[in-house]
Amino acid sequence: MQSPLPFFPEQASNFAGNVDALFSFVLLTCLFFAVLVTLLTIYAAFKYRRTEPGEIGSDIEGNNILEIGWTIIPLVIALVIFAWGAVVYVNYRTAPKDTLDVYVVGKQWMWKLQQPNGKREINELHIPVNRDIKLIMGSEDVIHDFYVPAFRVKMDVVPGRYNTMWFRPTKIGKYHFFCSQYCGTNHAVMGGWVTVMDPADYAAWLSDEAGDVNPVSAGEKLFSQLACNTCHISNGTGRAPSLNGVYGGKVLLSDGTTITADDAYIRESILQPKAKIVAGYQPVMPTFQGLVTEEQILNLTAYIKSLQSQPVPAKGAGIAPATTGKK
Amino acid sequence: MRIARTTNPGPALRLPEKHYLNATYGIRSWLLTTDHKRIALLYLLSVTFFFFIGGFFAMMIRLHLLTPSGYLLSADTYNRMFTMHGVAMIFFFLIPSIPAILGNFLIPLMIGAKDLAFPKINLLSWYIYIVGGAFTLYSMVTGGLDTGWTFYTPLSTVYSNSAVAPAVVGIFITGFSSILTGLNFLVTIHTMRAPGMTWFRLPLFVWAHYATSVVMILGTPVVAITLALAAMERVFGLGFFNPAMGGDPILFQHLFWFYSHPAVYIMILPSMGVISELIPTFARKKLFGYHFVAAASLAIAVIGFLVWTHHMFLTGQSTYAALAFSFLTFLVAIPSAVKTFNWTATLFGGSISFDTPMLYAFGFLGLFLIGGLTGLFLGCLGVDMHVHDTYFVVAHFHYIMVGGAVMGYLGGLHFWWPKITGRMYPEWLARIAALVLFVGFNLTFFPQFVLGYLGMPRRYHVYPPEFQVYNVMSTAGASILAVGYLLPMVYLTWAAFYGKVAGDNPWPATGLEWKTPSPPPTENFEVTPVVTWEAYDFHNRPDLGLDDSSHPAVAPAHGDD
Numbered sequence: 001m002q003s004p005l006p007f008f009p010e011q012a013s014n015f016a017g018n019v020d021a022l023f024s025f026v027l028l029t030c031l032f033f034a035v036l037v038t039l040l041t042i043y044a045a046f047k048y049r050r051t052e053p054g055e056i057g058s059d060i061e062g063n064n065i066l067e068i069g070w071t072i073i074p075l076v077i078a079l080v081i082f083a084w085g086a087v088v089y090v091n092y093r094t095a096p097k098d099t100l101d102v103y104v105v106g107k108q109w110m111w112k113l114q115q116p117n118g119k120r121e122i123n124e125l126h127i128p129v130n131r132d133i134k135l136i137m138g139s140e141d142v143i144h145d146f147y148v149p150a151f152r153v154k155m156d157v158v159p160g161r162y163n164t165m166w167f168r169p170t171k172i173g174k175y176h177f178f179c180s181q182y183c184g185t186n187h188a189v190m191g192g193w194v195t196v197m198d199p200a201d202y203a204a205w206l207s208d209e210a211g212d213v214n215p216v217s218a219g220e221k222l223f224s225q226l227a228c229n230t231c232h233i234s235n236g237t238g239r240a241p242s243l244n245g246v247y248g249g250k251v252l253l254s255d256g257t258t259i260t261a262d263d264a265y266i267r268e269s270i271l272q273p274k275a276k277i278v279a280g281y282q283p284v285m286p287t288f289q290g291l292v293t294e295e296q297i298l299n300l301t302a303y304i305k306s307l308q309s310q311p312v313p314a315k316g317a318g319i320a321p322a323t324t325g326k327k
Numbered sequence: 328m329r330i331a332r333t334t335n336p337g338p339a340l341r342l343p344e345k346h347y348l349n350a351t352y353g354i355r356s357w358l359l360t361t362d363h364k365r366i367a368l369l370y371l372l373s374v375t376f377f378f379f380i381g382g383f384f385a386m387m388i389r390l391h392l393l394t395p396s397g398y399l400l401s402a403d404t405y406n407r408m409f410t411m412h413g414v415a416m417i418f419f420f421l422i423p424s425i426p427a428i429l430g431n432f433l434i435p436l437m438i439g440a441k442d443l444a445f446p447k448i449n450l451l452s453w454y455i456y457i458v459g460g461a462f463t464l465y466s467m468v469t470g471g472l473d474t475g476w477t478f479y480t481p482l483s484t485v486y487s488n489s490a491v492a493p494a495v496v497g498i499f500i501t502g503f504s505s506i507l508t509g510l511n512f513l514v515t516i517h518t519m520r521a522p523g524m525t526w527f528r529l530p531l532f533v534w535a536h537y538a539t540s541v542v543m544i545l546g547t548p549v550v551a552i553t554l555a556l557a558a559m560e561r562v563f564g565l566g567f568f569n570p571a572m573g574g575d576p577i578l579f580q581h582l583f584w585f586y587s588h589p590a591v592y593i594m595i596l597p598s599m600g601v602i603s604e605l606i607p608t609f610a611r612k613k614l615f616g617y618h619f620v621a622a623a624s625l626a627i628a629v630i631g632f633l634v635w636t637h638h639m640f641l642t643g644q645s646t647y648a649a650l651a652f653s654f655l656t657f658l659v660a661i662p663s664a665v666k667t668f669n670w671t672a673t674l675f676g677g678s679i680s681f682d683t684p685m686l687y688a689f690g691f692l693g694l695f696l697i698g699g700l701t702g703l704f705l706g707c708l709g710v711d712m713h714v715h716d717t718y719f720v721v722a723h724f725h726y727i728m729v730g731g732a733v734m735g736y737l738g739g740l741h742f743w744w745p746k747i748t749g750r751m752y753p754e755w756l757a758r759i760a761a762l763v764l765f766v767g768f769n770l771t772f773f774p775q776f777v778l779g780y781l782g783m784p785r786r787y788h789v790y791p792p793e794f795q796v797y798n799v800m801s802t803a804g805a806s807i808l809a810v811g812y813l814l815p816m817v818y819l820t821w822a823a824f825y826g827k828v829a830g831d832n833p834w835p836a837t838g839l840e841w842k843t844p845s846p847p848p849t850e851n852f853e854v855t856p857v858v859t860w861e862a863y864d865f866h867n868r869p870d871l872g873l874d875d876s877s878h879p880a881v882a883p884a885h886g887d888d
Binding site for chain 1: 402473481482486573574575615616617640641646649650653657667668671674676677678681693696700710715717777781784786788789791796866873
C-alpha cells in the first residue's frame with residue numbers, strides 16, 4: 001500500500017484479477033448510468049428552471065416506448081453482470097482436484113490451523129505459492145468468517161458444519177487475513193497473516209520442528225482410545241461397518257438412499273450417529289457430541305480418509321453395490 | 328432565479344380559528360386521541376427521540392474509529408454501540424418514520440377521508456410501539472446489546488453476555504405496531520377514498536404506502552416468530568438454532584432475512600413515495616409514467632420477498648441457490664431503475680423551483696442512485712465474495728437508508744410542515760441545512776466504499792493502520808452530518824410556533840391535502856371533496872391560481888419527452 005489513498009488492495013491470488021476485472025466492469029457500467037442521470041438532472045434543472053412565479057410545466061403524461069426501453073436495457077446489462085459474477089463465483093465454489101488441504105478451526109477469538117503433515121499454527125497460515133490450497137473449516141462456537149482481502153475470497157465458518165474455500169496464491173508475500181463475520185467481543189482482533197512462500201522455503205518450513213503429531217496418527221490413536229475400533233473392525237466382521245475405502249465413496253443407507261461419504265457425513269456420523277444408518281446395520285452407536293473437540297473430529301476424519309486406500313472387505317462395508325463397486 | 332411563493336398572495340394569511348391542534352386541550356386529549364394527525368405527531372416525537380439515541384451511538388462509533396487502536400471505547404462497549412445504533416435506527420426510526428408519521432398524517436387527507444379506517448387501532452399501534460421501545464431501552468440501559476442488529480445465532484442465543492432477551496422481546500412487540508399500521512392503511516386505501524378518487528388518481532405517495540403495507544403485513548409476522556424462537560432458545564435453552572443441540576444457525580439467517588430484506592423496502596418505498604410527490608410539485612408537471620411508477624412500487628414489494636439469501640452467499644449455501652437468488656436480486660433492481668428514470672424525465676419540460684423540499688429530492692436522486700447502483704456490486708456473486716461483510720456493505724446500505732430514506736423523510740417533513748403546523752420553516756436556513764447534510768453525508772459514507780474494497784471488515788473496534796486515512800474522512804463527515812441533522816430539528820421546532828403563517832396551499836401543490844386549511848380541522852374536510860382531476864395535473868386546476876398560458880416556451884417535442 002504505497003499510495004496514501006489506495007483504491008485496490010494487492011492482487012495475490014488466482015481470483016484477485018478476475019474479481020477486480022469484474023468489479024471494474026460493474027463500476028464503469030454504473031458510472032455511465034450515474035453520470036448520465038446526473039447530467040440530465042443538472043441540465044433539466046438549469047434549462048427548465050422557473051422564470052415566472054405563476055408558470056407551470058408542459059402537459060406530458062409519459063411515453064411507453066421510453067418506459068420499455070429503460071426497462072429492457074438495464075435488464076440486459078444486469079443479466080450480463082449477473083452472468084459474469086456467476087462464472088467467477090462458481091469457479092470459486094468448485095475446488096479443483098489435488099489441492100493442498102489445510103484444516104482451519106475458528107473459536108472465540110483465534111484461528112487454529114493445521115497443515116497436512118500435522119504442523120499447527122495459530123493465527124498464521126503458511127502456504128506455497130502457485131499451489132491450489134483448500135481450507136476445510138469448522139467452528140467451535142459461533143459463526144466466524146475467513147477472509148483474505150489480497151486473495152479476494154472469504155467464507156463463513158459455521159459451527160455444526162464444514163465449509164471449504166480454495167484459492168491459488170500467486171505472489172510471494174505476507175497478507176492480512178480477517179474474521180469478517182461478527183463473532184463477539186474480540187472479533188476485530190481475530191485475524192492474522194497468510195505467508196505465501198516459495199515451495200522450497202515452504203517445504204523447509206514444514207519439516208522444521210516437526211514435533212507436532214500428524215493428524216492421521218493422532219486420529220488413529222483416538223480411534224482406539226474412544227473404542228471405535230471395537231465395532232468398526234476393518235475386515236467387516238464387527239457390529240459396525242468397516243471404514244476401509246469408505247471416504248469419498250458412496251454409502252448405501254437403510255432407507256435405500258445413497259450418500260457420498262465426505263467430511264460432513266463423517267462428522268455427522270460421529271456426533272449424531274442415528275441420523276443416517278448404513279444399510280444392514282443396527283443403530284447401536286452412541287453419540288460423541290460433547291465428548292470430542294472439533295480438532296479431534298478433524299483428526300478422526302483424517303484417519304478415516306487415510307483408510308481410503310485400504311482393501312475393502314467383501315462383507316458389508318456399507319458401500320453401495322453395483323453403482324460404484326470398489327473405490 | 329426567482330422563487331415563486333407569491334402565488335398565494337395577500338399579507339392577511341391567518342391560521343384557521345379551529346384546527347386539530349387546538350380542538351381540545353390537555354395531556355389526555357393527546358394520549359387518548361384517535362385523530363390520525365395527532366397520532367402522527369405522537370409518532371414524530373417518539374421516533375425523533377429514537378433517532379437521536381441512534382445518532383448518539385453513531386457519533387460514538389465514528390469518534391472511536393478516528394484512530395486504528397480505538398482510543399475511546401472498550402471492545403465490548405464499541406460492540407454495544409454499533410448494535411444499539413442499528414437496533415434503534417432500523418426498528419425504531421427507519422421502519423416507522425415515514426409510514427407512521429407522514430403516512431399516518433397524510434393518507435386520509437390525500438384520499439379525502441376523515442380518518443384512518445380503524446382510529447382506535449391506530450392509537451393502539453402507537454402504544455405498542457412505545458411498549459416495545461421501552462423494553463428495548465431497558466435492554467440498552469441494563470447491560471446493553473452486543474449481538475449486532477442481525478442477532479445471528481448461536482452468538483445471540485448462547486454466547487452473548489448482554490441483555491438480548493428484553494431487546495428481542497421489544498422488537499417482537501414493536502412488530503405488531505407495524506402490522507396494525509399496515510392493516511389500517513390497506514383497509515383505508517381500499518374503502519375510504521373520496522368520490523372520484525379512483526385508483527389511478529391516487530397520489531403515488533399512497534401507492535408507495537400501499538406496497539409498503541403489503542410488505543409489513545406479510546413480512547413482520549415472520550421476524551416476530553423468528554425472534555420469539557431466538558428468545559426461547561436464549562431463555563429456555565431450546566435448541567432451534569444451536570448446533571450443539573442439533574439446531575441450525577443458518578436456519579435463523581433464512582428466517583431473519585426473509586423479513587429483514589423486505590424491511591429495506593419498508594424503509595425505502597415510502598421515501599420513494601415522498602419523492603414522487605415532491606418532483607411533480609416543484610416541477611409543476613405530471614409525474615412522467617405515473618402507471619409505471621405505481622407498478623414499480625408493487626413489483627419491488629413482490630420481488631423483494633424473493634431475494635433474501637443474497638445476504639448469505641458466503642455461508643456455504645448451495646451454489647445453485649446462490650445463482651437463483653443473485654438472478655432475482657438483479658431483477659429487483661429494475662423497478663428502482665425505472666422509477667429513477669421517470670423522476671428524471673419528469674424534470675424535462677417542467678417549471679422547476681429550488682425550494683428546500685426539492686433540494687432534498689435532488690439529494691435523494693443523487694444518493695439513491697449511488698446506493699442503488701452499488702447494490703449491483705453486492706448482488707453480483709463474483710464481487711460479493713470479496714466485499715461481503717466489509718465497509719462496502721456499510722456504505723451501500725447507508726446510501727439507501729440514510730441517503731435515500733432519510734433524505735425523503737426530511738424532504739417530506741419540510742414539504743408538509745406548513746400543512747402539519749400551519750407555518751413555514753425559514754427557507755434559507757433550511758436550504759443551507761440540506762446542503763450541509765448532502766456534503767456531510769457523502770464525506771461520511773463515500774470513503775467507506777473504498778475502505779470496503781480495500782478489505783476492512785465491518786464491526787471492527789480496531790483496524791490495521793493502513794485504513795486510517797479513510798476513517799478520518801468518514802469521522803469528519805459524520806461531524807458535519809450531525810450539524811445537518813440538528814439544524815432542522817431546531818428550526819422546524821421553532822417554525823411550528825413562530826414561523827410565518829403558510830396558508831392552505833403555499834407551494835401550490837395539487838393533492839387533496841392542500842384543499843383544506845393548514846392545519847386541517849379535526850375532521851379533515853368540512854365537506855367531503857369530490858375529485859375530478861388526475862394526480863399532479865396542473866393544467867386543469869384553475870383553483871391553484873397559476874397561469875396556464877404562461878408556459879408555451881417549452882414544446883413537448885423535446886428529445887426526452
